[in-house]
Structures are given as C-alpha cells and as structure tokens.
Amino acid sequence: MIASHDSAGLWTLAWRRLRADRIAMAALAVVGACLLLVLLSGLGLVADDWEREVALNYAPPTFVGADPGARALAQAQLPRATPPNAFDPLAAELAELKAQLAATDPPLEKRTTLPFGADKWGHDIVKKTIKGGQTSIVVGLVAALLAVTLGTLFGAVSGFYGGWVDDLFNWFYSVFTAIPAILMILAVAAVLQQKGVATIVLILGLTGWTGPFRLMRAEYIKHGAREYVMAADAIGASNLRRMFGHILPNVAHVALVQMSILTVGFIKAEVILSFLGFGVPVGTVSWGSMLNEAQNELILGKWWQMAAAAGAMATLVTAFSLFADALRDALDPKIK
Amino acid sequence: MLAYVLRRLWQMLPTMGGVVLLVFILFNWIGGDPAYLLAGKMADTAAIENIRRQLGTDQPYYVQLWIFVKQILTFDFGNAWSTGEPVSHIIASRLGPSLTVLVPLTLLETFFGIALALAIAFVRGSLTDRALMVACTVGMSISILVYISVFQYVFAYRLGLFPVQGWGDGLGQNLLRYALLPIIIGLAVSIAPTLRLYRSFVLDEAGQDYVRTARAKGLSERRVLWVHVLRNAAIPIITHVMASLPALLIGAFLLERFFGIPGIGREVILAVERSDFPVIKAITVYVAAATMVFNLLADLLYRAVDPRVQFK
Numbered sequence: 001m002i003a004s005h006d007s008a009g010l011w012t013l014a015w016r017r018l019r020a021d022r023i024a025m026a027a028l029a030v031v032g033a034c035l036l037l038v039l040l041s042g043l044g045l046v047a048d049d050w051e052r053e054v055a056l057n058y059a060p061p062t063f064v065g066a067d068p069g070a071r072a073l074a075q076a077q078l079p080r081a082t083p084p085n086a087f088d089p090l091a092a093e094l095a096e097l098k099a100q101l102a103a104t105d106p107p108l109e110k111r112t113t114l115p116f117g118a119d120k121w122g123h124d125i126v127k128k129t130i131k132g133g134q135t136s137i138v139v140g141l142v143a144a145l146l147a148v149t150l151g152t153l154f155g156a157v158s159g160f161y162g163g164w165v166d167d168l169f170n171w172f173y174s175v176f177t178a179i180p181a182i183l184m185i186l187a188v189a190a191v192l193q194q195k196g197v198a199t200i201v202l203i204l205g206l207t208g209w210t211g212p213f214r215l216m217r218a219e220y221i222k223h224g225a226r227e228y229v230m231a232a233d234a235i236g237a238s239n240l241r242r243m244f245g246h247i248l249p250n251v252a253h254v255a256l257v258q259m260s261i262l263t264v265g266f267i268k269a270e271v272i273l274s275f276l277g278f279g280v281p282v283g284t285v286s287w288g289s290m291l292n293e294a295q296n297e298l299i300l301g302k303w304w305q306m307a308a309a310a311g312a313m314a315t316l317v318t319a320f321s322l323f324a325d326a327l328r329d330a331l332d333p334k335i336k
Numbered sequence: 337m338l339a340y341v342l343r344r345l346w347q348m349l350p351t352m353g354g355v356v357l358l359v360f361i362l363f364n365w366i367g368g369d370p371a372y373l374l375a376g377k378m379a380d381t382a383a384i385e386n387i388r389r390q391l392g393t394d395q396p397y398y399v400q401l402w403i404f405v406k407q408i409l410t411f412d413f414g415n416a417w418s419t420g421e422p423v424s425h426i427i428a429s430r431l432g433p434s435l436t437v438l439v440p441l442t443l444l445e446t447f448f449g450i451a452l453a454l455a456i457a458f459v460r461g462s463l464t465d466r467a468l469m470v471a472c473t474v475g476m477s478i479s480i481l482v483y484i485s486v487f488q489y490v491f492a493y494r495l496g497l498f499p500v501q502g503w504g505d506g507l508g509q510n511l512l513r514y515a516l517l518p519i520i521i522g523l524a525v526s527i528a529p530t531l532r533l534y535r536s537f538v539l540d541e542a543g544q545d546y547v548r549t550a551r552a553k554g555l556s557e558r559r560v561l562w563v564h565v566l567r568n569a570a571i572p573i574i575t576h577v578m579a580s581l582p583a584l585l586i587g588a589f590l591l592e593r594f595f596g597i598p599g600i601g602r603e604v605i606l607a608v609e610r611s612d613f614p615v616i617k618a619i620t621v622y623v624a625a626a627t628m629v630f631n632l633l634a635d636l637l638y639r640a641v642d643p644r645v646q647f648k
Contacts, residue, residue: 175354178624180583183604190608190616191367271479276605291481298489310482317477
C-alpha cells in the first residue's frame with residue numbers, strides 16, 4: 001500500500017509518457033480501430049458476405065460514377081429463362097435445384113457502382129479489403145508473437161546460463177543471420193510446399209527470432225548480475241523462477257517493442273509472399289493476393305482494388321510504426 | 337593484418353558448417369523425397385529407384401551430407417531439376433544482370449543517403465526535418481509492390497519513357513535502357529529507410545565533443561559536417577552498406593520479376609515455384625558465404641577510414 005503512494009511503476013510511467021505524445025495516441029487510435037475491425041471480421045459480424053457477387057465485374061466506385069452502358073450489361077447478366085429441352089435427362093433435378101436456389105438465394109440485380117468499386121467477380125472491395133486485412137494482420141501478429149516468444153526463450157536461456165549454452169545459441173544465431181532473411185523465408189517456403197495461413201506464420205516466426213534473441217540475451221546478461229536476482233538466488237528461487245518470475249517482468253518492455261516492430265515487418269512480408277503465390281491458399285484473401293490481382297487490373301485502368309489494398313496497408317503500417325517508435329521512447333526514455 | 341584475416345576466415349568455418357547443415361536438414365530431411373516429383377506422373381518403382389540412385393538419396397544421411405559438401409567445394413551442384421541446366425552455369429549467367437542493377441543502385445543510394453542526411457543535419461529539429469521524417473515513415477509503409485506496379489504502369493506503360501520489360505545482350509544497352517527504371521524504383525523505395533538510418537548516424541556524431549571543438553575553432557558548419565562528422569559517421573554507414581549487399585542480391589527479386597531481368601533473385605523465385613532444390617541450395621550456401629566475406633571486408637574497410645581501429 002505504501003508503494004502506491006511512493007512512485008509509479010514502469011508501465012504507469014510509460015503510459016503517462018505515451019498519453020502526452022499526441023502522435024502516438026492518434027496512431028494508437030488507428031491501430032485500435034484496425035484491430036477492432038479484425039476482431040469483428042473474425043467473429044463474422046463484418047464483411048462475412050464479401051464473397052457474394054453483388055455488383056458487375058469491375059463496377060467503379062460510386063464517386064467515379066457508373067460506366068455508360070453498364071445498366072444494359074447489368075440486365076444482360078441477370079439469369080434468363082432457357083427454353084425447355086424435352087430430351088434433357090437432368091431436367092427434373094435441375095428444376096428442383098433451381099427452385100431451391102430461388103428460395104434461398106434469389107437472383108438480385110447486380111449493382112453498377114459500389115462505395116469503392118468491385119473486383120473481377122463483382123465482390124465489394126471495401127468488404128474484401130477488411131477481410132484481406134484480417135488475414136494479413138492476424139498473420140503479422142501471430143508470427144511476431146511466435147518470433148518474440150522463441151527469441152525471448154532462447155535469449156533468456158543463453159544470457160542467463162552463459163558458458164557453452166551461450167556459445168551454442170550464438171552459433172545458432174550466427175548461422176541464421178548469415179542467410180539473408182528473405183532468402184531464408186523463400187527456402188523454407190520451397191521446402192514446406194503446402195500453402196496456408198499456418199505455414200506463413202511458421203515460416204515468418206521460425207526465421208524472425210534472431211532480432212529479439214540478440215536484445216533479450218543482452219538484457220538477461222545485464223539483469224542476471226543485478227542485486228535483486230542475487231537476492232532471489234539467496235532465498236532459494238530456482239533458475240526458472242529467477243529467469244521468468246523475476247527477470248522477465250523487468251525486461252518484458254524490450255520484448256513488447258520488438259513485437260510491435262516485427263509485426264510491421266511481418267505484415268509487409270506476408271503481403272509479398274502472398275503476392276508471389278507462396279502465401280495464403282486460393283480462396284483466402286489477403287492484402288498480398290489483392291495486390292496480385294490488382295496488378296493486372298491496373299493495366300485495364302481499374303485502379304480501385306490496388307488503391308484500397310495499398311491505402312489500407314499504408315495507413316495501418318504507418319500508424320503501427322509511429323506507435324512502435326513512441327512505445328520504444330516511452331518505455332526506454334534513455335534512448336532517443 | 338594477414339594474421340587477422342586468416343583468423344577471421346578460420347572463425348567463419350563453424351558458421352559456414354552450420355549453414356551447410358541447416359540447408360541440408362531443410363532440403364534433404366524436411367524436404368522429403370524428390371524422386372516422386374522428378375519421376376513424373378506415370379512413374380514405376382524402377383524409375384524412382386533409378387532417380388534415387390542418381391541423386392544419392394538412397395544412401396544414409398551422412399553419405400548424402402558428404403555429397404552435398406563435395407558439391408559445395410567443387411562448385412558442381414549437378415543440373416537443375418526443372419530445366420536440366422547446370423546449376424553453376426545458372427549462377428554464373430544470372431549474376432551479371434543482377435549486378436547491372438545492383439551496383440548503380442547501391443552507389444546512388446549511398447550517395448543520396450549521405451548527402452540528404454548531412455543536409456538534414458543542418459536543419460535538425462526544424463519543421464522541414466520533422467516533415468521529412470514523417471514523409472519517410474509514410475513512404476516506408478507503402479508496399480514495394482505498389483511502388484513497382486504504379487511506376488511501371490505510369491512511366492513505362494502510360495508515358496512510354498522506358499521499356500515495360502525486357503533485357504538485352506550489351507551492358508550499355510541494359511544499363512541505359514532496361515535497368516534504368518528498376519534502378520529509379522529501387523532508389524525511391526530504399527531512400528526513405530536509408531535516409532532515416534543515416535540521419536541517426538550523423539546526429540549521433542553531431543553531439544560529440546570534437547564537433548564542438550571544431551565549431552569553436554571557427555570552422556564553417558559545412559566543413560564540420562562534411563569532413564569531421566562524415567568521417568566518423570562513415571563506420572556505421574560502411575557496416576550498413578556492406579551488410580546489405582548480399583541480401584540485396586536476393587532482395588531485388590521483385591524488381592527482377594516485374595521487369596523480366598534474368599538475375600539471381602528471379603531465379604530464386606522460379607526455383608521456389610518449381611521446387612528446384614539444387615538451385616535454391618546452391619544460391620543459399622553461396623549467398624551466406626558472401627555475407628560473411630562482406631562482413632570481413634567491412635571490418636577491413638574500418639581500418640582505412642579510421643586508423644584508430646586496431647585488428648585484434
């Protein structure tokens with residue numbers, strides 16, 4: 001109870017510094033809004049029906065206006081009645097299927113414009129961008145969590161025990177850093193062969209642990225010799241307890257900053273991997289797969305899908321980087 | 337000096353061994369049996385056995401590892417699985433186009449990065465400085481894919497200032513015609529992170545005592561920055577340039593892919609698409625070796641820049 005009057009803790013102080021930084025708070029608001037959208041989209045409350053073909057192919061954004069003649073095209077695309085064929089052996093089944101389809105999913109007149117246009121299949125770009133963002137952001141966050149967890153674990157063991165354990169992990173580190181990160185990622189992608197969100201998370205997480213490792217190792221070496229750790233040793237705290245019970249809370253801020261920096265990097269990496277076709281499987285949308293489609297659309301003059309994916313990504317990444325910088329300054333005021 | 341270089345090369349051996357082991361584990365153990373892939377759809381047991389015998393994958397792992405080590409030492413990785421082209425020929429013929437883009441790009445990037453960083457150091461803390469740094473953050477957030485797509489669309493496809501894609505035979509033609517737009521895009525993408533980094537290097541030095549002394553002597557701000565500060569900021573800049581060179585060889589793969597440049601980066605992408613393991617294995621091992629050698633070169637360059645640096 002006395003302590004609370006005494007002085008604020010590291011996290012309270014950091015939060016106060018962060019609050020005073022107006023750019024950081026604005027960035028936090030943007031990141032928070034994005035994460036909320038991801039959560040809502042993940043729960044199926046937003047953009048769950050992005051795969052419905054609600055508009056014409058390449059319907060332009062509303063503020064651009066519909067193409068002349070698009071209305072006629074919309075009519076032409078409505079399902080028309082085909083003349084009955086007496087010899088059709090599947091006629092009965094088809095009629096039944098059609099009746100079922102009409103009951104559950106009545107044919108709708110395709111719209112000629114959408115708030116931010118439509119893609120090749122007439123999907124709503126806004127919903128598609130939200131859904132794609134969900135994939136990209138979740139991949140970035142989970143992969144960063146995996147990388148930081150691995151890096152912290154290795155760094156803790158290496159820095160705390162020292163000796164041959166440290167040598168072993170340092171060797172491991174120098175091997176991983178000798179290979180450029182992007183080459184490492186591509187090599188692992190070539191070996192794993194199967195596409196999927198879990199695969200990308202594994203690839204990025206298993207190759208990205210070196211940065212956090214170096215920093216956490218240095219922190220553990222520094223803290224291992226501090227008095228509070230020696231005191232914990234004196235009262236008989238086990239190695240594990242000292243490493244993760246005593247030291248970890250004092251160095252967790254380093255891991256947190258690393259995590260926010262890595263998330264930005266991994267979102268960018270996921271976009272590139274998915275663009276090349278080594279990332280998300282067919283049927284899953286991500287910002288990278290959107291940019292891949294948009295590259296061909298751009299030549300046709302259909303710029304909206306690229307603008308949506310690129311704009312959404314730039315907004316999130318800018319906000320996230322600004323926030324990561326501010327977080328680093330707030331948690332470690334010595335380094336500027 | 338010679339003793340230092342020899343000792344450093346000796347110290348590289350365990351790391352290189354680790355890289356070889358890592359690549360071996362990835363491709364020979366996790367990667368699975370390539371024989372089914374190579375034998376095609378209508379494979380019989382004899383054909384698969386035959387391919388296994390040719391590749392040596394019917395041998396125990398320690399024999400396979402020895403085969404791999406021998407391949408690395410003799411620069412002979414056999415033929416690529418997809419095209420049958422010798423891997424050593426692939427690497428040798430793709431290196432030229434990659435370097436045609438990368439050497440001018442690195443030179444220009446370093447030059448502009450240093451010049452702009454020093455120029456910004458004149459006005460540090462001002463509104464211009466802050467606005468430029470925000471612009472850099474925004475510029476870094478836009479995906480490189482967008483830069484390439486938009487630049488290629490606007491400058492090559494729409495305005496027709498450059499060829500959209502392609503590669504020729506002569507160095508001059510390639511450099512002045514085909515490599516120009518990729519170099520400009522590479523510059524546009526890399527200048528923001530480079531400028532931010534170099535600015536921090538320069539500002540680290542600008543607060544030092546010797547800078548105050550130089551100013552107290554009455555030297556012009558221009559001379560202080562370009563002569564005194566630059567010489568000291570050069571060490572982290574050299575580290576950055578040298579360390580990023582081998583990675584850039586691969587990192588330019590997007591430029592090479594978009595513009596149809598037959599370089600190393602595009603070869604890696606093609607090899608990943610076709611599961612062409614020998615090509616990826618060879619490139620990974622040699623790029624890792626190049627990374628280590630360039631780190632050593634960086635350390636040797638320190639000495640040339642800063643005579644206080646001692647080789648221990």
